[in-house]
Amino acid sequence: MTHNIYLYIFVAAAVSCLIRTLPLTLIRGKIENPFIRSFLYYVPYVTLAVMTFPAIITAPQVPIAGIIALIAGVIAAWRGLNMMGIAALCCAVVFICETIANI
Amino acid sequence: MNRNKNAFTNGLRDGLPIALGYFAVAFSLGIVAKKAGLNPFQGFLSSLLNHASAGEYAEFTVIMANAPYLEMVFVILITNIRYMLMSCALSQKFHTGTSYTHRFFVGFGITDEIFGISIGRTGALNPYYTYGAMAIALPGWSLGTAIGIVAGNILPSSIVSALSVALYGMFIAIIVPAAKANQIVGVVIVISFLASFAVSKISLFAHMSDSLKISLLTLIIAGAAAALFPVKDADDNSAADSDQEVSVYDS
Numbered sequence: 250m251t252h253n254i255y256l257y258i259f260v261a262a263a264v265s266c267l268i269r270t271l272p273l274t275l276i277r278g279k280i281e282n283p284f285i286r287s288f289l290y291y292v293p294y295v296t297l298a299v300m301t302f303p304a305i306i307t308a309p310q311v312p313i314a315g316i317i318a319l320i321a322g323v324i325a326a327w328r329g330l331n332m333m334g335i336a337a338l339c340c341a342v343v344f345i346c347e348t349i350a351n352i
Numbered sequence: 353m354n355r356n357k358n359a360f361t362n363g364l365r366d367g368l369p370i371a372l373g374y375f376a377v378a379f380s381l382g383i384v385a386k387k388a389g390l391n392p393f394q395g396f397l398s399s400l401l402n403h404a405s406a407g408e409y410a411e412f413t414v415i416m417a418n419a420p421y422l423e424m425v426f427v428i429l430i431t432n433i434r435y436m437l438m439s440c441a442l443s444q445k446f447h448t449g450t451s452y453t454h455r456f457f458v459g460f461g462i463t464d465e466i467f468g469i470s471i472g473r474t475g476a477l478n479p480y481y482t483y484g485a486m487a488i489a490l491p492g493w494s495l496g497t498a499i500g501i502v503a504g505n506i507l508p509s510s511i512v513s514a515l516s517v518a519l520y521g522m523f524i525a526i527i528v529p530a531a532k533a534n535q536i537v538g539v540v541i542v543i544s545f546l547a548s549f550a551v552s553k554i555s556l557f558a559h560m561s562d563s564l565k566i567s568l569l570t571l572i573i574a575g576a577a578a579a580l581f582p583v584k585d586a587d588d589n590s591a592a593d594s595d596q597e598v599s600v601y602d603s
Contacts, residue, residue, distance in 0.1 A: 254389065254415060255397075258401065258402075258411075259401075260428075261398070261402055261408075261414075262402050264424075264432070268429065268432050268436050272440040272459075273440075273446075273458065274452055277443075286582075287581070289437075290583045291574040292441050293468060294537055298523075299545075299547070301523045301527070305517055309517060326529060332522055333369035336369050336373055340515055347513060
């Protein structure tokens with residue numbers, strides 16, 4: 250049986266939307282439980298860290314370019330460079346490293 | 353009124369780099385969408401409604417396999433489950449009186465990056481800040497997908513490769529300043545790096561999707577951190593009044 254692409258998209262969108270909106274709309278008060286408060290405090294940092302590494306190494310064609318981009322990005326962020334600047338820096342590092350590697 | 357306008361403008365400003373990064377990533381997602389048989393409009397629609405990189409990648413593989421709709425439900429549930437955690441975290445960032453409408457639309461806009469910059473605001477979150485970021489980032493994502501379907505492999509691979517790290521640069525921009533400000537957060541981030549690297553190398557987890565790995569690691573590491581280093585209220589509500597635009601808004 251052939252499925253309808255629009256129906257696929259709609260099903261995926263509906264599930265995504267429920268996942269994203271249910272906790273926000275159902276949890277209206279401040280959560281008092283200290284464990285849950287702490288857990289939610291750490292969640293964003295852990296998620297972003299886990300997504301960044303090792304993916305930043307496997308995304309470019311040359312893995313070492315990703316490692317250098319990571320180091321450069323961390324140093325720049327530590328020194329207070331803004332988000333746009335860090336993203337551009339990482340791209341530039343990968344581009345330069347891969348250009349050198351391909352010579 | 354001015355506070356909301358101000359928050360929206362700030363959201364637009366912070367959303368611009370996200371939109372540029374999204375455009376590049378969505379472009380490569382469009383190439384996958386094309387393989388799955390989507391036309392540019394369908395790709396645009398999918399990205400506007402779903403706006404999730406791993407989730408949409410999984411969505412297109414389901415479409416490509418012509419699998420049952422129920423499988424789509426399951427696959428999206430697993431790949432996007434981290435947004436549920438983010439939604440819980442954002443619920444604590446609102447004033448308790450925030451309306452259902454604002455809660456719904458901010459929730460709808462959650463992506464890794466929009467969540468990241470929203471949760472990173474000092475004090476309570478003004479929904480208009482998130483709307484500003486959504487207003488520029490989501491079209492960037494959707495247009496990138498559509499153009500990726502149309503243009504396919506126009507960009508040289510060296511450019512695609514360089515652009516592929518833009519998103520990670522943005523993640524670094526969020527986590528490193530947090531680590532600098534709070535040593536425990538720094539330790540938690542380093543442990544997250546190591547654990548994520550280990551999981552990617554252990555063949556036992558090879559069949560697990562990336563999104564499922566991310567969700568499980570988040571549950572375990574953030575849970576352990578919360579048990580070992582509980583956060584005092586002062587830590588997560590600090591500087592509530594240092595940012596004038598966010599504390600109050602018209603609903």
